[in-house]
Amino acid sequence: MDSKSVKKLLRIYKNSLFEGRNVYLACKEIAKMTKYKVFMALTANILNNGTYDLLFSLIEKNMVHVVVTTGDFVVYDILRTLIGKDLNEKAFTAEDEETIKNFIGQIALENCGATIPPSKFIKIIGEKLGFNSILGQAARNNVHFYAPTICDSLIGIYCTDIHVDSLKDVYNINYECFFVKKTGAIILGTSVIKHTVLNANLFKNGLNSCVIVNTCNEVDGSDSGGDVDEAISWGKIRGNTTSVKIRADPSVIFPIIGSYWLSKV
Template sequence: MATSPIKDYTLKGVSSFWQLAQRFGESGGFMAREVAKASDILFEMCSDIRCTKFLSFTANLVATGLRGVIAEMIREGLVDVIITTGGTLDHDIARSLGGAYLKGDFDEDDKKLRTRGIHRLGNIFVPVESYGPIIERFTRAMLQDLYDREHLSTRELAEEIGKRLDDENSILAQAYKKKIPIYIPGIVDSSFGTQLFIASQKRRLFIDLLRDEKELMDIVFSAQKTGGIIIGGGISKHHLLWYNQYREGLDYAVGITTSQEYDGSLSGAKLNEAISWSKIKTHAKVALVYGDATIVLPLILLALYERRGALKG
């Protein structure tokens, strides 16, 4: 039961988002308080040296400038394990190799865009030549380099991609440099995955998902504590939660979503629902922010960086 009174606040004297987040917490109102809570939990999680930090996110975010923010999270040591979707490989490869993603409009005529050879992802325009052909050329060349390797896990494929990309804003490149494993349980649901299938029709090539699962199990069971930063939903969210149930759940969880729970979907499920499945501990510190991750994630990270003094210039 809440006992603290709601306080009015002004913006006078606020010179950082960390200061504003503190006032959000005092205001007691709606998502402002949840943003403040998420900021506090993220700080505690990232300060806990016993905590193995999992990050899950959906591929659509990699088509936006948030890709650089996620790559920065890796550089700053906020992440130990990443679980994402197949499209992350597509967008990261395409954008790292010069694919031009353009500012568009949600209400553009999609029939006209098709005749102009432009894909629409929300209000982002992706010219055909900036997407499929780039990914296909890159993937074919990489698989040719790896011709003698018949069995590859998704973690190994992500590493092979990362070491071939020279882009400081590439999630895969930063993860490779920092030795952060990336797992993609739905890897075939992507342009990259289609190229894997095509290659498998011409040579012996097997994607070893079970090796990925064994590695995730080993990470979970060897961790003293675990925390999850869960951006969006889908298979990446569920995979993060699923494996943590085998240690009775996450100790920390921060989620950002726009999905609602009323259709019973995993994407819309509140994080507290995961407690009933033992995917989050009963005493875990949990915050769920309803909002666009392209707005919310940079704000709570900025509060963290300001608090830690991690970014210099």
């Protein structure tokens, strides 16, 4: 979406009700983050050709500084970069699995016996893929990628010759919040990615700004369903913020808020 279309849409949402109004408020919140250290959390299934390019641009322009995702995101980026595979259009095949097996197997062989955290392993993958990939751009711009559940994917199946130290990354991502004046977060989705970002910011007395997008509710009794108020009660988001949660499909909302964010460059 171009900036004029986004701004026109937001003028409509400004006087809307329910989640439309929250989309407007979320964009206003994101505008504050241009001078913050920004954390982003998202799952692999949010990505398609359009949103892939959007995230690529955000990382290329250094608007995101820390990303928390899943092992499948890494798999997606490998397949898209090496063989042009779009998993939203074509089903996963045995050929795709062989591509992952060979690529990851070669990296594992080169680092045989090493003990490394997932973030370092992802950086190695990015350097191998090159600058046309999201992970390659992240490695180039020193954007740190974390995948707490990286072994819950094909990466875990074929990464057999090295030791993945996930505990080290707990320290690493928490340390991202030390000695930082202001942090912001955009959380697209639920579960581990959401908790990891919020919990890390507990170590700096909470996020200064946060936008959460998912379809879960507080009545679930889950971390995923937790509202902004719940995070404030734990000190993960500061109480004096105007952080907002949008109860909607992240794949629908991300193109709007992401395009608005890019217009702030």
